[in-house]
Amino acid sequence: MSKTTRATQALQQAGVSFTVHAYEYDPNAERIGLQAAEAIGADPNSVLxxxxxxxxxxxxxxxxxSDKEVNLKKLASTLGGKAAQMMKPADAERLTGYHVGxxxxxxxxxxxxxxMxxxxxxxxxxxxxxxxxxxxxKLKPSDAAKTLDAKVAAVI
Structure with a gap:
C-alpha cells in the first residue's frame, strides 16, 4: 500500500501536520467508517x-x-439549498478520482x-x-477545515 496519495500530497502542499495510519480494510464491513475506527483503535466519533x-x-x-448519520435537510440548508441526497457511488468515484471506501x-x-x-x-x-x-x-480538525475551506455546521 502506498502511503503517498493525492490526499497526502494535498496536505503536504498545504503545510498541514498529519500522521498516516494504515489498517486492514474490510470490503465486506457493514459500515466502513466504524470498521476503520475499530481497526486503528480510535473512538468512532473521532474517525470522520x-x-x-x-x-x-x-x-x-x-x-x-463515522458513528453518525448526516441530516440531509440540515446539510441542504447549510449550503443554501432546498434538498440533498447521497451521490451514486459511481458518480462519487468519477468526481473525486477515489474509490468508495x-x-x-x-x-x-x-x-x-x-x-464539516x-x-x-x-x-x-x-x-x-x-x-x-x-x-x-490524523490531524487537527481546524487544519482540516482550513485546508478544505469547509463550512463548519451541525449537520447530524
Whole structure:
C-alpha cells in the first residue's frame, strides 16, 4: 500500500501536520467508517467519514463522525439549498478520482463545497480518509477545515 496519495500530497502542499495510519480494510464491513475506527483503535466519533452528496443537483462533500448519520435537510440548508441526497457511488468515484471506501475530502479531482460536522472540533485530533482504502490521516480538525475551506455546521 502506498502511503503517498493525492490526499497526502494535498496536505503536504498545504503545510498541514498529519500522521498516516494504515489498517486492514474490510470490503465486506457493514459500515466502513466504524470498521476503520475499530481497526486503528480510535473512538468512532473521532474517525470522520467522507460522504459525497448532491444539493439541489450540485455536488458537495460532507465530513461527519463515522458513528453518525448526516441530516440531509440540515446539510441542504447549510449550503443554501432546498434538498440533498447521497451521490451514486459511481458518480462519487468519477468526481473525486477515489474509490468508495477510500474517498478523501483532500485532493479530490474536482473541488466542491465541503461541510464539516461541528462536533469534530470536540477532539484535539481526528482521523480522515487518506485517499485509499485502508489509509487514514490524523490531524487537527481546524487544519482540516482550513485546508478544505469547509463550512463548519451541525449537520447530524
Amino acid at each position: 467519514k467522507t460522504l459525497m452528496v448532491l444539493v439541489d443537483g450540485k455536488p458537495a462533500c460532507v465530513v461527519v463522525p 477510500g474517498i478523501s475530502p483532500f485532493g479530490q479531482k474536482k473541488r466542491v463545497p465541503t461541510v 460536522e461541528q462536533s469534530a472540533f470536540e477532539h484535539p485530533e481526528v482521523f480522515m480518509n487518506g485517499g485509499q482504502r485502508g489509509l487514514q490521516v
